[in-house]
Amino acid sequence: MAYEVPQLPYSFDALEPYVSTMTMDCHYNGHHKAYVNNLNKALADHPDLAAKSPEELIRNLSAVPENIRTAVRNNGGGHVNHSMFWKMMAPRAGGEPSGKLLEQLKATFGSFAEFQAKFEAAGLARFGSGWVWLVRVPSGGLEITSTANQDNPLMEGSYPVLGCDVWEHAYYLKYQFRRGDWLKAFWNVVNWPEIERRFEAKEA
CATH class of the missing domain: 3.55.40.20 (Iron/manganese superoxide dismutase, C-terminal domain)
Structure with missing residues (x-):
């Protein structure tokens, strides 16, 4: 199954005024989507690797064939980073941890x-x-x-x-x-x- 961009847990304007609506739209629909599309393309001929989670892929890049390793590193990393990043932010958030x-x-x-x-x-x-x-x-x-x-x-x-x-x-x-x-x-x-x-x- 191809990797997919996870659903954003809030609307594009939810983090205003700190993160602009346009930034969220471009970041999510442009950059993150491109990382996912490019990762799927890189793994199109490697169903064994495509069956792994993106975290598993980037944890063990030495297991990825050299000819696609850079693409998996860049785009797999981008997918993992952004999938975490969206959850690390929230509206009406901030303050201190506990x-x-x-x-x-x-x-x-x-x-x-x-x-x-x-x-x-x-x-x-x-x-x-x-x-x-x-x-x-x-x-x-x-x-x-x-x-x-x-x-x-x-x-x-x-x-x-x-x-x-x-x-x-x-x-x-x-x-x-x-x-x-x-x-x-x-x-x-x-x-x-x-x-x-x-x-x-x-x-x-």
């Missing part, structure tokens, strides 16, 4: 505000296109990292807890070149219940 996640953020980074500052700094430091992440490393600890293009922490053995898209297509229609403004605005749409769920998930 419970064990908040405790570990404070223990790891000093305070929630310090975590936010370090997350934004990592997003600003990513040269060109990519993502900034809060990940759970195999030892169980939390780290802030960033990846180029559509790479995902799953490719490196870490589990993505929170991610922010810092490709220009994620923010340019509203924020132009001001990536820092986008990263600050992002906190207003973070779906902390989903992030807390991911933090406590059992995936490796």
Whole structure:
């Protein structure tokens, strides 16, 4: 069965004024749809690989034939990243996390505000296109990292807890070149219940 773009859990205008309606429309119907179409095309002659989940594919890229590996990495990564990203945001969201996640953020980074500052700094430091992440490393600890293009922490053995898209297509229609403004605005749409769920998930 071909991969499909998952249904968006809110309307295109639901994240206004922080994420513009046009940005959501272009991002979802343009970019994410293209990643899915290109991934299906790359795997058209490989039904054994197409039967795997996109997460399984990108976790084990060495099992993908070399002639389609880059296409699977880029488009499979794009599909996984965006499928998570839509759920990591929500209308009437933001604020702070609670419970064990908040405790570990404070223990790891000093305070929630310090975590936010370090997350934004990592997003600003990513040269060109990519993502900034809060990940759970195999030892169980939390780290802030960033990846180029559509790479995902799953490719490196870490589990993505929170991610922010810092490709220009994620923010340019509203924020132009001001990536820092986008990263600050992002906190207003973070779906902390989903992030807390991911933090406590059992995936490796």
